């Protein structure tokens with residue numbers, strides 16, 4: 001759909017997919033490999049080509065793919081196209097393209113269930129000859145009645161004892177197309193009184209007189225999932241067939257078939273817990289309803305949970321994979337907080353998206369004392385991204401990595417500007433930090449202005465502001481973004497919100513016809529398509545205005561950038577050009593994601609003051625970390641854990657994450673309780689969660705108390721503490737020892753800082769001159785240099801104050 005993504009700056013390991021954290025399936029695999037049960041691992045991902053791949057498929061497909069990778073095995077992609085009424089080439093192509101985009105690689109191992117229709121049929125005749133299958137001719141309703149229920153055993157159909165000859169004859173005539181749909185079925189003869197109802201003579205073949213998109217009119221009978229799936233696993237040489245929990249009872253049929261047909265070696269089915277995502281539906285039938293009723297513009301509407309849509313929205317495959325890597329594999333179903341997904345998207349974009357300015361709801365502002373226009377050179381990247389860059393370089397739009405001082409763009413400052421309507425208030429509420437009549441504000445990168453006059457229309461709406469650009473000695477508490485009214489580019493901005501306003505829009509029984517990792521039977525089975533009506537309850541939970549369209553302006557620098565550049569529009573969020581609708585002469589930018597979790601803010605605002613958690617631990621991430629959203633209820637056991645943790649001072653969000661995660665809890669259980677506990681808990685949730693899941697943490701929680709103490713006492717900076725923590729976790733060395741051996745403690749003395757600053761400034765006299773002549777964008781460069789000279793030991797706030805003072809020394813920049 002778009003040009004390839006630039007390599008993410010943080011991805012130093014290249015394109016290698018993240019390995020799967022140890023889980024019960026990898027345990028089984030390791031046992032099987034050790035015992036020599038299989039020479040190598042073969043997995044498969046078998047989507048139905050009856051719709052588009054969606055977020056529910058991400059977890060399952062990466063589990064199959066990464067597991068095969070991890071054990072040097074083979075991964076097959078299989079189109080489970082047994083239902084002629086639903087399967088379509090269009091879906092095959094879309095699913096394959098989207099999974100390839102996600103990073104899956106199946107080499108030449110791309111299969112269709114329909115490739116093996118002939119072989120399945122041979123096996124069906126074999127079962128009939130063995131007396132293991134029979135043709136039944138009762139109606140569907142009668143069959144279901146005869147099957148009994150949990151308390152009543154099944155009753156044999158009057159046709160159960162047909163002779164092998166009669167069965168073979170009927171089966172061949174079913175195949176030849178002699179009967180109408182539903183006249184007969186082929187059933188396995190297993191056990192009508194089994195407590196597992198699936199074993200009560202499951203259907204193997206149905207008559208469906210419909211052409212298939214690949215085999216045309218060749219077939220009049222189509223295999224049921226329970227027949228086709230195990231056989232194809234065996235034919236493809238699959239060893240570990242992973243599927244979600246709702247197939248647990250189908251395993252008995254799987255095993256029965258393997259045994260009756262004597263496959264050796266044979267595949268085994270292993271079920272894992274499904275991973276639903278809050279605020280998201282993945283039932284294809286429900287998604288189709290949204291498309292059909294025009295609630296969304298199509299399968300690729302950026303609000304949809306399909307991969308198409310998320311690609312169009314601007315999410316990268318790296319973000320998608322990072323998200324999947326954070327979700328553990330277990331035997332039970334679980335719903336994942338939407339914030340896990342959203343934060344993966346934000347974390348990925350933070351280092352990928354250069355910062356530029358766009359005004360979404362413009363109001364005109366005149367700088368009355370600006371005679372001639374100027375061109376400012378403003379940095380693309382904020383200080384923290386530069387600081388955290390692994391190679392000291394940062395990206396230009398388009399991906400080229402350059403030194404921070406080269407990562408700048410020209411921004412015209414002219415007499416006529418646009419600012420955001422919301423950034424001016426004629427009647428400001430208390431604490432309003434933006435522009436007010438007679439008040440001052442800093443225009444990002446341009447200087448401080450004072451509003452002198454404003455005009456309104458008849459409705460009292462502000463239409464124009466007149467302002468004066470002040471000298472650098474002026475004071476302002478807020479910073480706002482702006483664009484040149486004369487030179488900015490007009491653009492449409494689309495602001496998306498969650499499609500659903502409740503965490504579980506499908507209600508209690510969401511798994512009934514959901515298909516996030518497997519497919520519910522009525523959709524997958526031929527002859528059963530679309531028969532069940534879609535319960536429309538979920539439509540009640542649609543967010544009103546989940547898409548808002550605004551018309552404003554973006555700074556002109558973007559015109560020169562590749563069309564697939566993702567930006568952070570300062571103070572507005574992450575955006576990129578809508579790949580479908582944006583034109584060079586009619587720009588359309590869609591918001592990929594907000595800067596912060598705005599929903600969490602709303603929930604917090606609504607909470608009484610006493611319920612707002614105090615920050616119990618220092619957050620190490622430079623980017624603001626949202627608190628988790630109004631998350632789904634915890635179980636009673638988790639509630640108790642949550643209460644215990646918060647009583648120990650753990651931040652609410654951390655406690656919630658911990659309460660739900662036995663692995664993190666197990667690690668933290670070794671920590672010393674006391675003042676350092678909240679910090680250790682925060683590290684566990686933030687820095688150590690991923691390595692813990694990957695089994696790569698070599699220290700105990702108890703080893704971390706001294707480090708937390710040093711951090712609390714200001715002896716190390718948060719950055720040093722984090723680095724030491726991560727290194728200690730990898731090597732098993734005590735954090736205190738690393739600090740001592742490398743002289744990282746004691747932070748940085750004021751003298752050492754001054755000296756470092758002086759060295760950087762005298763080594764870059766030309767840039768100092770340029771800065772003082774007004775090229776203030778160089779501040780980021782100097783900051784980065786001093787940070788590097790002090791090995792990151794300088795406290796950012798102290799550094800920035802000291803640096804500003806030093807640069808100011810000979811009369812600050814003039815403007």
Ligand SMILES: NC(=O)CC[C@H](N)C(=O)O
Pocket residue numbers: 046047048080229242243244247515517518519520524
């Ligand atoms: N066993 C499974 O994983 C289920 C495969 C089936 N084709 C589905 O998409 O639901």
